[in-house]
Amino acid sequence: MATAFVPSTTLRLRPYSTLRCLSFYPKNLTKPYPVFPPLIRRSPISPRRFFSSVISGALHSGERTKSELAEKQKGQMGSKVGEFRKKLKIVDVKGGPDEGLDRVGLMIVVAGWVRTLRAQSSVTFIEVNDGSCLSNMQCVMTSDAEGYDQVKSGLITTGASIWIQGNVVPSQGSKQKVELKVNKIVLVGKSDPSYPIQKKRVSREFLRTKAHLRPRTNTFGAVARVRNALAYATHKFFQENGFIWISSPIITASDCEGAGEQFCVTTLIPSSREAVESPVDAIPKTKDGLIDWSQMIEPELAFADLKDDMACATAYLHILNLWGQPIGGAGLGCQQTVFSLEIFDNFSGCMVQRGFSLLVKWGCDLQSEHERYLTEEAFGGCPVIVSDYPKEIKAFYMRQNDDGRTVAAMDMLVPRIGELIGGSQREERLEYLEGRLDELKLNRDTYWWYLDLRHYGSVPHAGFGLGFERLVQFATGVENIRDAIPFPRTPGSAEF
């Protein structure tokens, strides 16, 4: 069938005229699609239902009238693209207020993975999980169910994927309100006996070597769902507050933080083509040396100062807390407390009592132990905002306060994690910005566009960055940040 496209007829297929009947365009519309759509123009057509058609089988070429062709095509191409429907998942059944009792009597299909199978004398219990929630569907079957032979022959093991049809019935057990009385079971994919995630608990270290399978455990499944809920809540919050999402590049020729640790991204084209070097950048890294790919949550507010910045960060974290169930009620709320570093001059004693390995001195950054002391002990487990840091320990672009020695920076500290958010009002005044660059011996030319913005209608503005992985870590309680990331990357580790 390796036929070339050789001219054979003069047919010019114009299926539009024939297929239009399947769409809901107004009859008087001569062109169904504006080929060069104008920018920001409202569609003259009100929302309409959507139909699609599938062309299958062969067309016969040759001269014929449009209407003949239309009839031909209608006959041969008339089947539709299937409608896309959200599938019923276990969370849809069991996640409601009555935990599934409203679906009693319904016949449903559950497709998922076997967590456990217990065969009793007359009845077999299979716990199935489909990834939609922590809860399994308990499936109860007797020997008269279609496909029971697969259970009997030992094919349905932990880790296997199955398709089960049955009726929702009230459960006899105390662990769930409903269960599935199985009519039919189909093994979709068997699971080798070497399946590494058996019922007994396996260590997180071990699971890091099985990153492709660990979402099937309770913990990592939950972390994935919390992560997802936090990400969506983030988008929703900023959209609803008038922010515009911009995907900014993580590769830049400028060293944003002056941190000095730089990456070089190099295009290595194999074989004969020359290697092309592309620019140096400053990919953000976490304290643990992980490449922090997901610092994207970096809102910037125009016509705003540090107080607006704090208020925004606080409202954002507060909103996350309101998304009660999916996030797991980790309790991000509680009052935030803001204080200036100045306060250390006056109640320093309270911190030194602790015997920190590093003393806090004016001009030194807070260490993790200080941050945790502040939020976990001094402020009784509340998030705390520390503001107005010495300018020497902060980035060049932060706005200088009138005292000449501090900048309008703020960090939000939370228990267990320490710094979750770091933000600042940015320096909008050209002369101050240039002054800082010079002090830090940074080349003005490299930052030409950043300075340029101060030439043309500069405005007070502020922003913050949130470490999304830390947020996930905070919300889920996982101890190691590697376990908050689906496929963590460290130098030398990029297997998956």
Added chain:
Amino acid sequence: MATAFVPSTTLRLRPYSTLRCLSFYPKNLTKPYPVFPPLIRRSPISPRRFFSSVISGALHSGERTKSELAEKQKGQMGSKVGEFRKKLKIVDVKGGPDEGLDRVGLMIVVAGWVRTLRAQSSVTFIEVNDGSCLSNMQCVMTSDAEGYDQVKSGLITTGASIWIQGNVVPSQGSKQKVELKVNKIVLVGKSDPSYPIQKKRVSREFLRTKAHLRPRTNTFGAVARVRNALAYATHKFFQENGFIWISSPIITASDCEGAGEQFCVTTLIPSSREAVESPVDAIPKTKDGLIDWSQMIEPELAFADLKDDMACATAYLHILNLWGQPIGGAGLGCQQTVFSLEIFDNFSGCMVQRGFSLLVKWGCDLQSEHERYLTEEAFGGCPVIVSDYPKEIKAFYMRQNDDGRTVAAMDMLVPRIGELIGGSQREERLEYLEGRLDELKLNRDTYWWYLDLRHYGSVPHAGFGLGFERLVQFATGVENIRDAIPFPRTPGSAEF
């Protein structure tokens, strides 16, 4: 003031007991924040209002009773973090159905950038844009407005940022329903006369060298807003259909597409520390050689085949179309048409009539000119899905059809752009997958985890990838994909 934290007193500050009065926790809660929150537990506390307190000024250390301390702190730390409120923007005023007439009489503040200024004998018109929509706010002022001297002295020029307070009044002009009668104007940031975006049209090529300023033009501001709306619609669609967002790494040691063009990310740590090489990856690139950072829209559907995949892609694009206004009514709708590559065997003539520079032959991939012909001409400007490609031109992981020579792959083509979406059912059968790896001389060991997934409960699954930049290009009508990206990156260009 570089005071060290030296022990001076035995004070252990416990502000929680004093600050709790500001929060809405139940009185009987002894700990306001669960330090190690359990996973997936509903908060026992119903949604509560949020209060924050600012500690400012100095605390005096020393022994005192808790209640004394509480009173002291209440007095000195009692101010709150400001409430975060969405700011009124021009789109909020003018974007409603009556285009602002409902706000007539209100006094509002507009903060934004001057587009134009026209001084007439008795009245001055300033067009201000705040980036929230295409439309400017026409601000009308006479010499009695506070700050008028700044206008008179020529400080308020195109590109300057200003703060204007005034009353919404019906407009005399025909271009808008309302305008602002100015009471007060404040210059926030002046604009140098060299401001490159003057009223006369500047070329897109020129603007690419001014990526930090081009969002202030009508076109690029609109592109940014469309881009934002498309991204949010994408998140919303997939969330509402039960998908879980996973941030997968773009750095991997495996060559996913077998394309061979690889990047190497190298950590270059300056000064004395050693350079650490980290893994080779396969960063996706567009046909134009742009690094395609934003291929993240890559849904995967479990328990799904190619038809489900097509249905999902079609429903997704359809949803984008329903988001009428913000996306600009580009008309993504219209019926989708699916046909198999087989059809070429029968109506090849219709394509060859065109005199393509490359003939379409079985076993060759469609070129851009063929894709555009199909969607723009053969199907009258409708999106078209082409499916079941020869396996030789597709990636190893695509599922082999029963005919032994094609794979369950599909591409959605749209006018002007060509391929917008590419998807496939994935090969879930271990023996077929291994066979393809061997055929392509790919090392099985490299793909150990991908094969592993076929050992433990493999399921039919499908997915697609959408080039987000192309979607933006398609929805906005910009000709060059570089103009659909805020800060495009090409080898050798990473200035911003």
